[in-house]
Amino acid sequence: MSSPKSKIQLHPLISSNGSALYTPPSASSTLLAGINYPLEVSYRSNEIPEDTYIEVSLRPNNAVGMVKERHIESLVKKVLQSVILGQETPRRMLQCTIQITDAEIDESLPGGVKGGGQGESYLETLASAINVAVLGCLDAGVQMRGIAGSVVVSISRDGKLKTWPGLKQRKEARSLHVFVYGREGQNLLFESEGDFEVEEWDAAESAARTVVVGKVQDGEDVVMEEDQETLFASIRQAVEERVERDGRQKG
C-alpha cells in the first residue's frame, strides 16, 4: 500500500515511565500519551484484589474533557484491560494520560467555532487514543498479552472505502467504523456509526484488517511480511528504533 504511514515516536517525555507520540496516517491530529505504572491506587475503593486498576484521562487540544471524552476514556480503558496482564501487579494502578496536542481545524465552520463539539463524532479520536495508549504501555514496559492496533474506516455515499479518512472525508461519509485488533487478529473492539448494510460493514472490516494486521491468505493464516506496511509493522519498527537508541546511549 502506498498510503502514508502512522508517525510514531516513543519516549518523548522524560519523567513519566513510558510515553508515546502518535500521528495517524490522516495526519488530522497528534496525540501524546504518558504512562505511569505501577502506582499506588489513589482511592482505596478502586483497589482490585487480583487485578490492576486502570485510569485513563483524555484531554482535548482546546478545551477541558467533557462527556464525550469520558466515553472515549472508558473505551480505551476496556481495550487496555484486554491487552494488559493486570494480575501481574494486583492492587496497583496504571495511569494513562492522553493529551491531544494538535488537531485539524474545520475551516467550513463559522469563525470562532473550532469543532470538537459534543455532537461531533468521536471515532477518529478513539482510534488514535487506543493506538497511542498501547504504544505508551509498550514504552513503559507494562506486561502485556500482546499489542493492539486500531484503525478508522469510512464508507462514502457511493460506497467507497477509505482507511484513516481526513476531516472532509469523515464529514461526507455515510458511515464511520473503528476496528481494534489484538495480536492474533482477534476483534477487540467494534465501533460503528452512520447508516450501512451488513455487507458494507464486512468489507470495511477486511480493509481494516489489512491495514492493521496484514494480508489474510487462505482465509485463515495471517502472513507477517517484513515489507508490509501494516500498523503492527510500524509499531515493531518504532520499538526496534527505541531499543537501538537506548543501546547507543548506554554504550
Added chain:
Amino acid sequence: MATTSTNPSTTSTAIPPLIMPLISPSALLQAHLSQTPPTRPSNRPPDQTRSVTLNIGSLTHCNGSSIVRYGESTIVCGIRAELLPVSEIPHYRASENARTISTTNFDTSRDNHGDDEKTYEAITLNNLLVPNLELSTNSHPSFPANVAPSTTAQSISQRVLSLLHTSRLVCVSDLEIRHTSTLTSDLDPDDPAYIEPEINVLKAYWVLYIDCVCLSYGGQGNLFDTTTCAVVAALRDVRLPKARWDEDERRVVCDAEMEKARRLKLRGKPTPLSFGVFVPDSRLNFAGAKVNGATKGGNSAQEEAVVLLDTDAFEDDVCEETGSVVVDLSGGSTRVLRIEKSGGTGALGVQGLKEVIVHSERRWKEWNSVLDAAVERNG
C-alpha cells in the same frame, strides 16, 4: 436469634442458592449454560430477549414523554422544547439560511438524502438535541447520592447523542422557525435586476432537551436499550406549538392552542439490542459447554463463548465483553445504524456479530409493534 443459631440448616455447610451469584458468578452462569438446552439463570435461552412495556404522553408539563420498562430497567423520558433565537447564536451565518424553498413535500424514508442532508449540521453545531441520563441513587444501591454524574451515565448520554446525530433521526426543518418578510427595494419592478421582494428568513430554532431519569437499573447494556427506546418513543410523542415571528415585538410568539401543534417527522425507527459474550473461566472446566458464536481461527476459549442477548444486571457483571447493535428495518431492508463491542479477549468476531444483527431484526419487529400500539392509544 437463639432459635436460628440452633437450627441445623444454618449451621450446615450448604450454601443458600441466593448468595451463589455473589460467591462465584462465573461458575453459576456456566453451570446454567451447560444444561441441555442451555438456559440462563433468568430461565431464558441465550438468544431470547425480554418483553417491553411502554407508556407515552404521561407527563403533562413536557412536549413529549415516555415511560419504558425493559427487563429490570425503567426509564422516564421527558422532552422539553425551548426557543433559541438566531440572534443569540454566536457567529451565526444568516446568508446560508436565507432560502426560499419549502419543505412541505418531505419524505421520511431513510434513503432520502436531499436538501436536508447539507443542513443537518445545524443540529450538531447548535446542539439542538440535548439528551441527558440521570442515574438516581434510588435506582440501584451502587449509585451514591449527591455526586457528579457517573461515567456510566455520561457514557450512555454520549452514546444516545451519537446515535441521534448519526442516524439523523430528527429533521432540521422541524426545528426551524422561519419568517417571510417583505423587503423594501429601491429598484423599479420593471427593472431586470429586480428580484422577488419576499425573503424567507430563519428566526429561531427549537432546542429539544431530552431528560431521562432512571427509576430502576438493570445493567449497563439493558440501560442503553431502555434509554434509546424511551428517547425514540418520547420523540414520537413530541408536539411543538405553532410558533411564528412577530415583526412588531421582534420575538417568537407561540400559539396556545394545542390543536395547531405539530409532531416531528422522524427518519426511520432505530431499535437497539445489547448483548454480552460469556467466556467460561478456564479454571472451571465443565464438559459439554455449548459452542456458539465461534469465530474463525479461534482458540478453545473462543469456541466456548456464548452470546447472551439482552443481558440482565447479573450477566452484565459476569460478561467482560459486551456490546450493542442498533438496526432499522423501516425501509424494507436491514440498515445498521450503530455497532458497539468492547472488552474481554475478542471472542466475538465478525461472524458472531452478524448473527446478533439477524436476531436484532426480531427485536425491531417486537419493539415497533409496541411503539405503534402506544402511539395509537395516545391518539
